[in-house]
Amino acid sequence: METLELKDDEIAIVWSIEDVMVECDWLTEEQAMEVLHDIKHNHDATIGINWEVIYYTAQWKYPQTKESNDG
Numbered sequence: 001m002e003t004l005e006l007k008d009d010e011i012a013i014v015w016s017i018e019d020v021m022v023e024c025d026w027l028t029e030e031q032a033m034e035v036l037h038d039i040k041h042n043h044d045a046t047i048g049i050n051w052e053v054i055y056y057t058a059q060w061k062y063p064q065t066k067e068s069n070d071g
Helices: 017-023 029-042 051-061 066-070
Strands: none
Touching: 017 029, 017 051, 029 051
16 A cells, blocks of 8 residues: 655545445446546546546446446
8 A cells, every 4th residue: 555645734635446436336346446547637626526526437437227226
């Protein structure tokens, strides 16, 4: 695991695979990691990263099917 070191005048918000899978329970761990990777490299800095960004990125990359929505 990588350790993030911050200066006294910095903050960091960390999103995990678990966060993605709570919001998007149809994803596998591998898919959730891909969602995080995509968000890291393509997010809009004026919006940031939030639950909606996670959900819509997951839906775009791995659309939820009717069957996974029912069960």
